[in-house]
Every structure is written in structure tokens, then in C-alpha cells.
Amino acid sequence: MSSPLSPSHDRRQYLIGLAIAISGAVLFSTKAIVAKLIYRYPVDAVTLIAFRMLFSLPIFALIALWQARQGPRLSNPDRWRLVALGLVGYYLSSFLDFMGLQYITAGLERLILFLTPSFVLLISAVFLKRKVRGIEWAALSLSYMGIVLVFVHDLKFGGEQVLFGSALVLGAALSYSLYLIQSGQLVMRLGSLRLVSYAMCVSSVACITQFFALRPASMLIQPAPVYWLSLINAIFCTVLPVFLTMFAVQRIGAATASQAGMVGPVSTLFLGAIFLGEAVTTWQLAGTVLVMAGMYLLSKK
Template identity: 75%
Template sequence: MTNVSPLSRPQYLGGLAIAVGGAVLFSTKAVVAKLLYRYHIDAVTLIAFRMIFSLPVFAAVALWKMRTEAPLSPADRWRLVGLGLIGYYLSSFLDFLGLQYISVGLERLILFLTPTFVLIISTLFLKQHISRKQWLALALSYAGIVLVFLHDLKGGGPDIGLGSLLVLGSASSYALYLLFSGEMVKRLGSLRLVAYAMCVSSVACIAQFFVLRPAGLLIQPMPVYWLSLANGIFCTVLPVFMTMTAVQRIGAGTASQAGMIGPVSTLFLGALILGEPVTDWQLGGTALVLAGIYLLSKK
């Protein structure tokens, strides 16, 4: 876990609540994507619309920070470009590509390797101590995820290996983003770092669309625009700022573990919005994940 200043219990619980809220909002992108795919748009177009609606907010915050903060050093500028490319550009693109070959359940399960990558990289390369209680919280949450998504592992198409590797790449790139941003956020602040990095990600996603797709695909039915607006603001802008604020307060490792509640919340959103069933196994898995989050809160 990234080293942070000692916090009081209310401050720690506040940071944990921000991380959980951001994870829940961010996870709703799966439900929104399901609704958008009903209009026969592909992953490249979906991501482009997502960033077209979120870019104005990130750009406004970036311009505000440019006028009120000291200029960035050349080294920090390159680091921010790297963060923007490996974070919400590469991880999102690989995630949506993988979803073309595997089920949403398997995709969620693979994405839960992210906290493992964060903890392992922290231990091996940053020489940071991982407490026994954190490992126990991680084990409880993983046990819950296995129960929740076990039935989704059955079957699968001929390209399930390719899809799994793509989503695995998404999880690993997002883990690197969390760790590297956790080191930089101390110097730059969460708002500034997120705004700059997300401007880079947004430009990359939009440029990718114009390289790979005809501009005519920007003409879509009105529901696509409304869903993309929700995807850009509620599933991107808000959770991105909330997650980075949580990283600043409680560290990358704890923030990424708290994010485990997000995909579980997708089960209930899926039942409410998409009519997907929620089974007893899924409820049991949810209880284990919540137990892991509670253990983090008792840290």
C-alpha cells in the first residue's frame, strides 16, 4: 500500500467511503455499455462517445489548475502523458475489446486481479509492507468474487483465451496507473493529476475513433447520446475524481481493494435495469466481499 500520513478513524472511513462510491459509479459502465450495445455500436465508438462527453469537464479543471498552480516540470509532463495512456485509455480499450470475446461475468472476475497486481508490485518493487489484515481482506473478497461469478466461467467461445488475455492486460495496466498516480498525487494533488491525465486519455480515445472509424458514425439515435452523457459524467468524471481523492487519502492499495464492491453492485443494478437474476450464490459472494470491505474499515 502507498504510504500515507496517519489518519484518524473518521478520516480513514471517509476516504474508504469515497473509494467505494467511486467504484460503484465506475462499475455502472458495464450496465450502460449493455444498453448502448443494443444500438449496435462497437467498442471504439462507445469509448469515443464516453470521452467526448467527459473531456470538457476534465479540460475545464485542467485549465483552472494551469492558471492557479505552478507550471509542471518537463519530467512530470511526460509522466502524466504516460499515466493518461496506460490508465483510462489502454485499460478501457483492452477491457471493451475483451468483452467482445468473453462474458461480462468472466471479465469482472479477471478485473479483480487488479488489487493483487497493486499489492505484488508494491511489495516487490516499492518495498512497501502489506499487513496481514490486508491480505485477509483480499482473500475474503476474492472468495466472494469466485462465488458470485462461478457460473459465468462455464462454457465460452473459441476466443475465450484471447478475450481473457485482453482483460488481463486491462487489469494490469490499471494497477500500474493506480500505483504510479499514487506516487505523483502527493506532489500534484488529485484534481490536477486526474484532469491532466484524463485529458490525455480522452484525446487518445477520440483520435483512435477518427483513425479507425468513419466520422459518419458520430450520427446516432438520441438514446445513444443520452446514455453516452451518463457514461461520460456519472461513470467516468465523478468516479475518476473520487478514486484519485481516495488514493490521496488512504493509498493505492487500500483504495483498489475497496473498489471490489463495485462489480458486486453491478449485480443488483443489472437485476434492476437489465432484468438479470440474482442467485443465492451471488448473494453469498456479496456477503464475503462486504466482509472484506468491513475488515479494511477496522484497519
């Protein structure tokens, strides 16, 4: 009988952590599929994101209250930083992302968002004077070649809409990159769970306020499938992936969990084909492979 610290036990714990990380990546990537399904009804990005946050806010608010009792009181500077991070990292990023999804395929959206680590690297190099090594430049080159392949392919069929939608999603990725760079010190002091729950509460309030400022309250009355899909979007594509990713990081470490997340673009590509009827072409597969190879090199580094 093996002991708790035996190699077989360690391997089992590693495989469980890996499965959790993959599940989180797939669920988070499914967000684009669910959003595309919601867009088949008379719903725009402002309404979609409001429903998403209306359903997820109670859960994040409960977590935030629980975390507030567990940890030390926030200083005033930290409160303002959290507000800024919530607005930039989750509100602005999500809003631009869902707007972009109105114009481009779910597969292209996921690939652009998957470039976030490369944007973090480039921003750090330009503004924080971080040295970029040769292998990192190689990783960036591979990734951007992959994006160009998929983008040019989609541009032939979507024209200016693809260009506009890709620009919006690119803005979402850049916005989230800024969040990742700026959240480093706070996550060390507060912990990831507390930081995420606080930032998501700020984002939720901003998204809901935006809805009531820009849309009539009558827009809350939608066909039943919109409510069910929004609930799925909130619980299974927003709240659950956050926890799964955190559990995975605790078990197998951030680097391995990040590499497991590479299943996201592939799952989006095939889920888009199954549920949305989006074509899976050789160009898209080649571009996806290049992007994943580049991000794999970057994550290993």
C-alpha cells in the same frame, strides 16, 4: 444547541462523507450497465469509448486549465510521466475494460476490477520487494476464491467468450494497478485533481484519435439513445464519480472512502438484474461476498 465541533456535528459530517463515497462508487459501477445498454446498438468498444471521451473531455479540459493556473509549471519529465500515466491508467485500462464487457456480465466485470488493490499489492511484492503479511495473503485468498466461483459459474453459460472477456478486463485491472503504483510521487507534487484532469485529457485525445484512425467518420452518426447513454456514461459514470470520491476522501479519509466503495460490486450485480436481465444466483452472491470480504481485510490493513 450543539457547537460546530460537537460529536453530533462530527457524526453528521462523517455520514455526509460516507453517503458521498457510496454515491460515487455506485455511479462508477453503473458504467458497466450503461456500456451494456449501448452495446445493444451497432456500436463497438472503439466507438463507445470515443463517445465517452468526446462528452467528458470539455469538462476535464476546463479543470486542467484551471489547475494549470493554480499550480506551478510542469517540468518536462513530469509532462512525459503524465502522458504515460494517461495512456496506461485511463486509455488502455478503459479500452480493455469496455472490450471485455462485450463478452462477460456486468457483475463479473465489476468483481474483476474490484481486485485492483490486490494486484497493486502483488506487483509491489514482486517488483518493489514489499513484504506481504499473513492477513494480506488471507485477504487475497478470499478474493480470488470469490472470483473463481463467479468465473466458473459464468463459464458454464458463456464458454470461451467469458474466458476472453475476463482476460481483457483482467488486463484493464492490471493496467490501472500500474497507474496507481506509478502515480504516487506525482500526486504528492501535483495533487489528485490536477493529476486526474491532466491524465484524463491525455486519455481522451488517445481514444478520439484511435476512433478516427480505425473507424470511418460515419460511425459518429448513431441512434439518439446512443448519444444520451454516452452522455450519461461521460457525466454520471466518469466525471461525477471522480469528484464525489475526492470530496469523500477529504471528509472521511481515503481508507474509509475505499471501504465504502465495496458497495460497487453489489450495486452492479443488482442493477444488472434490473436493467439487463442478468441472473443473480447463489454462486454469484457467494463469490461477491468472498471478494468483498477479502478487499475489506486488505483495506483495513
